[in-house]
Amino acid sequence: MEWMEPRSFAVDVPAGSMRGGGSCYQKRLKDMAGQYANAAVFAQMAAASADAVVYEVTDHRPSQRAGDLITGVTRMSPGDVAGEYFMTRGHLHGVADRPEMYFCLAGKGVMLMEAPDGQTRVLEMTANTICYVPPCWIHRSVNVGPTDFVTLFCYPADSGQDYDIIARSNGMRLRVMKTAGAGWETIANAGYQPRAQSSGRARV
Numbered sequence: 001m002e003w004m005e006p007r008s009f010a011v012d013v014p015a016g017s018m019r020g021g022g023s024c025y026q027k028r029l030k031d032m033a034g035q036y037a038n039a040a041v042f043a044q045m046a047a048a049s050a051d052a053v054v055y056e057v058t059d060h061r062p063s064q065r066a067g068d069l070i071t072g073v074t075r076m077s078p079g080d081v082a083g084e085y086f087m088t089r090g091h092l093h094g095v096a097d098r099p100e101m102y103f104c105l106a107g108k109g110v111m112l113m114e115a116p117d118g119q120t121r122v123l124e125m126t127a128n129t130i131c132y133v134p135p136c137w138i139h140r141s142v143n144v145g146p147t148d149f150v151t152l153f154c155y156p157a158d159s160g161q162d163y164d165i166i167a168r169s170n171g172m173r174l175r176v177m178k179t180a181g182a183g184w185e186t187i188a189n190a191g192y193q194p195r196a197q198s199s200g201r202a203r204v
């Protein structure tokens, strides 16, 4: 019997990364086209700095087996597009009943969650906050602070990601906006198309 080798990883909180995991990717402004309400302002920003990194992920993916775990760190830059805060693309897990745990290491953000029937939940996270994303909730993290928002995440290795579920509804039901006092509020996404209640459960 070959046992998988236990490993440890160093998390660099100021850098917002995990060293030694072996996998990393970045999402740049140009990769976020279509996500923001104000397409004209987004186009201006993307034209000026298409390669600006909105968020980057370093993680460890030991296998894709059910029962194994993917662990990593996400660093999201501060910023907004016409008052709509920088966010991740968001997804439902491809195996929809797989949950996820997020632990905030630095900064201030919110976890925007949406159930297949359109229920929404928004939880604020600051350093040392854990957010549990239950099975079958679409989730997207948003940086609502003036500094990097850094989280550690962990989820089952066979989860996968379904990004199209958000695109098919023309976004999530809520948008997270900057307020006059540099706080945050949610507003309705005017273009939201409610999804069939069966979606998100088809691949459970």
Ligand SMILES: [Fe+2]
Residues within 6 Å of the ligand: 091, 093, 100, 139, 155
């Ligand atoms: Fe996830």
